[in-house]
Amino acid sequence: MRKTELSGKQDFQEMMMDILNPLLPHYSEGCARLNIGVTAAHYDQGAVWMEAFARPLWGLVPFHAGGGSSPEFDRIYREGLANGTDPDHPEYWGEPADYDQRFVEMAAIAYAILMQPEIYWEPLTEQGKKNLAGYLYKINEHELPDCNWIFFDVLVNIAMKKVGYPYSEECLARYLDRAEAYYLGEGWYKDGGGDQRDYYISFAIHFYSLIYAKFMDQEDPERARLYRDRACLFAKQFIYWFDEDGPSIAFGRSMTYRFAQVSFFSACLLAGVEPFPVPVMKGLITRHLRSWLERPVFDRDGILTIGYGYPNLLMAEQYNAPGSPYWCMKAFAFLALPDDHPFWSAQAGPLPQLPPQCAMEQGAMILRRYPGHVTAYAPGLYSSQEHNQMPAKYGKFAYDSKFGFSIAKSSCQLHEAAPDSMLAFCVGDYVFMRRICQEYRIEENAVYSKWSPFPGIEVETVLIPTEEGHIRKHRITSSIACEAVDGGFAVSNALGEQAVKEEKETEGLASNSWSSCSVKSRKGEGRGEVIIPSPNTNLLYPKTLIPAVRYQIREGVTELETEVRAAVFGPRPSAQPF
Template sequence: MKLETKQDFQQWMFQVLNPLKPLYSEGCARLPLGDSGVTYPKVSIEMEAFSRPLWSLVPLWLGGGKGFEEIYQKGLANGTDPSHPEYWGGFKDYDQRFVEMAAIASGLIFTPEKLWEPLSEEGKQNLAKWLYGINEYIIPECNWQFFMILVNVALKKLGCRYSKERLASGLEKIESYYIEDGWYRDGGSCQKDYYISFAIHYYGLLYAVAMEDEEPERCLLFKERAKRFAKDFIYWFDENGSALPYGRSLSYRFGEAAFWSAYVFAGLDDIPAGVVKGIIARHLNWWTEQKIFDRDGVLTIGYGYPNLVMAERYNAPGSPYWGMKTLLCLGLPDDHPFWSAKAEDLPELEPVKMLKQADMVMHRHGKDVVSYPAGVCEKYGHGHVPEKYSKFAYSTRFGFSVAKSQIVLHENAPDSSLAFVIDGDDYVFVRKYSDSYEVLEDRVVSRWHPFPGIMVTSTIIPKEYGHLRIHEIESQYDCTAYDCGFSVEKFTETYEQKAEGKGAFVSSGKQNCMVYGEGPEAAGLVIEADPNTNVLYPNSSIPAVSYRIKKGETIRLETRVESLIR
């Protein structure tokens, strides 16, 4: 749909949220959306689903729109009433309900007339007491600190009991996460992903708007950092509206653009309103073209289609509605320049750009946006960490694949990876993380080991045709190494593939990827990946080159990866 006016954006929101209306519980405090498993209990699952639509409803109300008010007034009253059967209950350390408090707190800060004032005195006391619980338990030292911060800001503004100490300590911890150039780390994590944009910066900008009068210096700091970050983050977006599929929590889908909505909401304008509007509008429209809803119109877990293979352990049926944060722009007044601005194309960006703090080089290659990360990630995380952070290349048009197992190539689906199979074994070993790395202006160099006794130094260099990979390998085993290109959509009308000599080629018509290798016994092949491994499309094939690696030798391989988007 065309997204130009405020009404257009409101309509987009209602198209996403209206299918939920008949699914709320009788007391409106629970929203059961499915039966897949997650690491927290049913009460938290259904409370999460109730809370997350608020990320767009609060801006809707703030901007003068109407809808869902009665559901959320009733739900808040019942969910925080210990005598009601739909009571959300008490807490434990690291409780998921602390996450969901942030959306409620946002509503209390920006639209108290919708969520606070209609409550009875008893209802207000119950809600305030329930929210205060976040101060009495342990929360992770990461972006979760902002949930505690926003709750205490809300309680303070309402004249309720709040924790001055926890508010101050939370802000101190957020400050300790700052690196430079507008980038944060997410607590102790070394990963740089969407949590920097749709969590830390997003909440920082909410804080900057809410507390500008009380803490002008800190609020200005949050804004200035967001401005610097925006100059890098814009490189993650494609001209067609898609964003780089990279890292964890991709089931939040259109939450990838949430930062831009917070950017304009906080009054930042270094990047013109028309450019920001273009990014958000194209992004939302791109997502509506994907198969992300079930037959009842409810968002599914997955990325380009319903897919539990790539999900994290914390993805519950209601989790994808975190993406509603991208509708924060609905909180802008009717006469804001954002609404009158024409949605503009992306500005001219450098074809190759080093993002130093993100540990990657970005490459705008034709109609594709490709990232070459250094493989900097946690050794153990939330699931499929190597696939989400440690491939050699990530593409807005090709996506990436997530392994179903570490056994045999087609189950591992090692696109954009150098995969090793040791003689006499069926296990597939890829880069899990880099032991050391260097990100330069025009290349990324990393040293890594897929398995003890195999050391690899990989150099990835952007080229006009795609990219070049140079690998230096020392192995204590006889093995075969498979250097794999992008994963290409299968079963299209114009699909074709070919493996011949030292190269292989796969084309869907719209996507083309060819790999060609120079090294010992180089041979082209096509890997028929298992269904539901690629995040963008359910069936795919991967062109690759195999090389023979002999025990005790130091081998140099060169693989040319050519890619084309029509």
């Protein structure tokens, strides 16, 4: 991967093409399939091929719209769109069914038709246009999940409307109305009928809303204005998710989409929304993209891997196929900006001066900024457990931009459970943690949650951010005697980082050459320790240490208080092997 200076338009164009060019040898003869791996997702192979084919469009389309040229990709996508939607062609993507993954990928194709019809629509034959339009229309004939997926239908219908082909006015109106039921206030939506709030609010609901605002400004000016206004509100809180060096907090599902985390701000620029001065937005986007170039997220052939900070199938979702990570190309929406846009001449500016802490009532968390990193304090709120590792992705006490979070290999042993940022109960031969909260409150300086890790154990936890970390207060009502381990952040123990661990009477400490975390008992029968979790459990670092305090829990009521301190005091030595 060539590392450019990332200043002018050509720098960003080259970066985008450096990411996509390694795909070129892997397109099929008919160009409708992209074969870049052998791992499986829950959907069928036709959808796997369509997904891998479609997702690079999130970067190619704005690249072309901004004046970029890639004749080989142009040819591939003209042929692929024609062949993939031709039922008589061997590379036909297959018939969609209800809740089909193919509908997800239709959004990228609609984006291409909306933004660059002269490349992705007009060169098709009349039969090719008829096949493609007919295939896309199938999204109106099937059920969709009640979540951000409804915007896929919205994009498809406005794309067909723009090119004068049949579309469903009824579906378009119904799904736009349904999206209003997701809105919570302060710029925040929930992702569907449940309570889930995560990156899907930024890189899905807001992203698609801003595309709608850009392309439907004349036909639907009131809704377009509403979407822009909400994006401005959301940006004032979402900017807290990014630290001063560029990374943002690892939180929730779909972490393999990596730098899609910054795509909201790219979509803002695309839609003419500037919640912050252009130099601030350029700096945020630039630092974020550069931070990913410093991580081993590509394989030796330059193909994006499933994982987060490194290749890791353990944290993957059931809907992550080999082509899934290319959702990250949404980050390049800003490439569509014209050459004379101020973004290209602006110097990358620092983050604006922000209060150190932001309580997000509608976002259901408190964000706290610290030197070198940012931490989110969460109540353990999410909608369902149908996706992989949901308790780890939503149920931990704290999520951080530099420490990441860990996922469990099993609940049989503490080191396999990898209980960072969590109170883990050891009952018999198993480890139990917070799965989902029963009640929660977001206060100005505290997050309260009530939860139960195991029948007969009920916990009330209050998280209080401090200048150096946070305090955890637990009130445990238990019908059994057991042990509980209160874990801090996972500290990288990679080769060359000189990681050390200290186990004191009431405190566990782990540190390396650039960061540290300590966990200390302030109330309760606690003993300091450091857990050495199984490799590849943390999203950012393949090997870690987790400082912790082990408590004795007796029958009845037990009150505990734990202090967690975390520090980032230098840059991570990126030259070291992972």
